[in-house]
Amino acid sequence: MSDLLRAPAEIKYADELDYLESVDTGPKPSTWRLSPKMIRTFVLGSERSDGLDRVVEQKWFGERGIVERAVVTLASDRGLLLIGDPGTGKSWLAELLAAAVCRNSTQVVQGTAGTTEDHIKYSWNVAQVIAKGQSRESLIPSPIMTAMENGTIGRFEELTRSTSDVQDALISILSEKYVSVPELRGPEGTVFAKPGFAVIATANSRDRGVNDLSSALQRRFNFVRIPVVTNKASEAEIVRFRTEELLRRHQLDLDVPPTLLDVLLRSFGDLRDAARQAASEDEKLGSALSTAEQIGVLEDAVLHSDFFGERTLTARSLGSSLVGSLARRAPEDSAILTKYFTGVVGPRGQQEGGDWPEFHQAGLDALKALA
Structure with a gap:
């Protein structure tokens, strides 16, 4: 193998x-x-x-x-x-x-x-x-x-x-x-x-x-x-399973904090809710926001952290990877993600603290680089 x-x-x-x-x-x-x-x-x-x-x-x-x-x-x-x-x-x-x-x-x-x-x-x-x-x-x-x-x-x-x-x-x-x-x-x-x-x-x-x-x-x-996985517990289990498999495949000895997995899961949940409430296709991200895409975002962030960062996954690399993976259409996707980071992630970071403020800043920085 x-x-x-x-x-x-x-x-x-x-x-x-x-x-x-x-x-x-x-x-x-x-x-x-x-x-x-x-x-x-x-x-x-x-x-x-x-x-x-x-x-x-x-x-x-x-x-x-x-x-x-x-x-x-x-x-x-x-x-x-x-x-x-x-x-x-x-x-x-x-x-x-x-x-x-x-x-x-x-x-x-x-x-x-x-x-x-x-x-x-x-x-x-x-x-x-x-x-x-x-x-x-x-x-x-x-x-x-x-x-x-x-x-x-x-x-x-x-x-x-x-x-x-x-x-x-x-x-x-x-x-x-x-x-x-x-x-x-x-x-x-x-x-x-x-x-x-x-x-x-x-x-x-x-x-x-x-x-x-x-x-x-x-x-x-x-x-x-x-069907699309809507049960949060099942989706979390899938992401954890794929994360362990990812680390084994790349032979990485890297820490993936459970709190960051929660940030990823909640972010995708927020973006799906926004897509369901969107009045037109232009107000929806081009991404399907599937569980597979969550895993893709996580893989990108894990590899970036291992190659260019510390020996642990950080909120900064996760926020940057999420923007890089989901901002496919310009300027539509960038506008949707900017609205999400400023209107949802920013206030959440002020209320809950934890990894959210760093995740918020990383997303805004990545979106600024795309402009």
Whole structure:
């Protein structure tokens, strides 16, 4: 793992998956590596009632029912579509589910405006085709086709970012469970899915209207909506979990005071409240203000403190990082943040003291530098 910038879940949690597999006595669908109950334990963490002799850490923070419905869908003939706002953990949940089911979460197609049908089905090795002609050896399978052949999970990120004709290439895969290769004759002309094959797709709810799914494709997916985390305790737990992971990944021995985590959480809560009360889009920050963006602000502040500051996270670095991460549009975002720091953070610093005055001054200084 030390040689990887970011290890996939099946490598990062390999020891835990090995342990769960060794003690798993539950029924497993087809070729699954873990039973549905053990997959839920892997994703949401263990409880005393599970009777395990070691603790399994929680990796995704959300409702149990969401994970259970996702697991049930993967055992069915339908695809799983995780849909929600940016930063709600859709991709992370998809990765964890794929790692638990088949120990391979890397068979991924990334949906963009440039995604073609070849990315979903197959393409050709031109050099081999010229030398030996079209054959099974010269065919380059897509990640989805590879998952079909191996009976594993194929993932499609940001499905609605790809065009409608590309999306519809999934229809035959999800319904008939095979891909035809017209260029090849005989048995090699059809690639059939093996037991265990399933598709997990994600879609950003803010992309609605960009490339909406056809009704035919919608029928072949079970929609599981991932809500924005609104529970402050759950959000605080997510941020703490990611902070510990961040420090381990960067091998940092740096103190992160809990009071500064509270400043970050309350600031995002204030900005979300302001966005909900805004009369127009111009009065809202361009940022989605998701939990993922909170973690991004924290990572920026932690690294800045380690590289250029003291051996502890400071309110000054946090305030500067928040402005640097959220002031994306000029002058709209700068004006919104200036109003927040002068109208909310300033008075709060006078009333509560603590880290707020330094946070307030750092934010104003950063905004002044952007002007």
